């Protein structure tokens with residue numbers, strides 16, 4: 281089995297990140313909030329953007345903006361070249377066999393909706409089953425629930441163990457007879473990194489396809505779709521230093537060839553008559569209308585930035601920072617509940633927490649006065665929240681520009697919150 | 703920047719720690735209404751017992767932050783024993799207090815106002831403890847927390863309008 285070793289980063293001795301230098305690339309980190317330095321701990325929701333990304337987008341608008349795949353003049357050709365180059369960068373990032381396997385979408389939500397709408401409507405009929413997990417983001421639940429309502433397909437769920445891992449004890453029975461298995465690579469609430477390769481193999485043995493929601497994975501770990509064994513994998517640009525409005529569906533080319541178009545319009549056709557149309561080749565068949573060109577180019581620059589750091593170095597940094605945070609927070613706050621796996625090597629830099637009986641909303645309000653940004657709420661994973669028996673958690677999450685001083689600021693702010701509500 | 707004290711007034715924290723009218727009522731005769739804040743997952747369950755155009759009893763269940771829970775608690779004290787018309791007037795007055803950011807969007811409220819018995823012409827009912835929630839408007843994202851219980855009450859009052867509400 282092609283097990284993926286999440287601790288490879290540490291073993292290959294990736295260089296530590298120079299966080300000070302990285303921070304100087306992010307203009308927003310100089311902003312003051314309430315007279316305090318900005319302590320941004322909400323990258324799992326959306327990451328900040330380095331100057332390199334902002335500059336790439338501005339440069340594009342200032343020097344070569346034109347619609348893509350249309351004009352035959354120089355700047356239009358240059359716009360098209362940059363747009364398609366961004367696609368190639370994404371293909372290399374996830375080790376796709378070809379850039380033709382990369383479909384630009386608005387975000388990962390649209391990527392999954394594309395699969396449900398196009399592949400799902402073509403291949404699933406009443407009684408067919410799709411296997412998901414209890415820890416999915418709504419983005420990988422609601423499109424399937426909509427299809428279930430429309431088509432009468434059956435949805436099954438992999439449940440969770442007490443420490444927030446997928447309970448695979450019953451996997452053989454659950455996967456038997458399903459047509460698709462859809463799993464988040466990493467939980468946006470618990471940080472749990474799921475055994476994607478193992479699940480993909482189980483799906484394939486059962487004759488099913490495997491879809492990965494990699495929104496929290498691609499930004500943080502070296503991703504190799506061939507090693508993971510996925511058939512579909514979606515991710516979203518704004519969580520990986522890129523702009524909003526751009527995401528990606530990677531899918532096996534033969535699957536894309538077979539799938540009917542998603543949205544209809546310009547750009548996605550090769551011929552249109554009054555009585556019919558011929559779709560364009562993949563991947564353009566799935567990209568109706570003028571795409572988010574500057575956003576794609578910005579995402580390409582974000583990929584350059586991340587690969588410049590090295591994804592193994594990014595992972596190593598986050599494992600170390602998460603270890604520090606788990607120890608520091610537990611030592612400073614004995615009454616703090618931290619959800620999810622205890623071992624930093626099997627989780628990402630996402631820490632959902634509860635402090636005594638202070639509600640997550642109230643907690644994050646107090647943290648805000650200290651300039652500390654965390655997310656409070658259900659994190660678009662209500663079934664998971666029900667499993668945890670809570671309506672909301674406060675969630676701190678890390679990225680390349682965070683360091684131990686941010687964790688210390690969080691810990692101090694938690695102490696202030698306890699004082700306020702104590 | 704408004705301080706935390708503007709938001710978390712002592713009386714709010716008191717209602718949060720010692721919520722009034724907490725519990726459930728048997729349905730029927732009472733009716734049960736649910737309110738959700740889809741942004742944060744807060745939930746309010748309102749049990750409303752209306753007889754002869756009067757709120758004879760109500761109870762609150764559910765979970766949420768200090769603002770949503772204290773607002774629910776204050777709402778329950780303010781509305782209990784009131785006639786439906788009095789409860790509606792309180793609802794309007796509370797929404798007006800919170801409406802700085804919602805006002806222009808909330809066409810329904812404006813309609814009520816235009817119908818003659820709306821917030822403009824009418825004498826505002828005394829708000830009592832509810833005044834403490836005034837500070838919430840300085841924290842726009844928390845307005846939804848404060849109005850959750852009231853929106854749920856609005857459902858209940860609508861339900862009580864026709865004779866058969868949801869059970």
Ligand SMILES: Cc1ncc(COP(=O)(O)O)c(C=O)c1O
Pocket residue numbers: 324325387388389390417419420464466467468493495496516527660
């Ligand atoms: C695991 C997971 N899936 C899907 C999403 C949705 O991302 P987007 O809103 O960019 O489509 C998120 C982020 O919110 C996520 O964490």
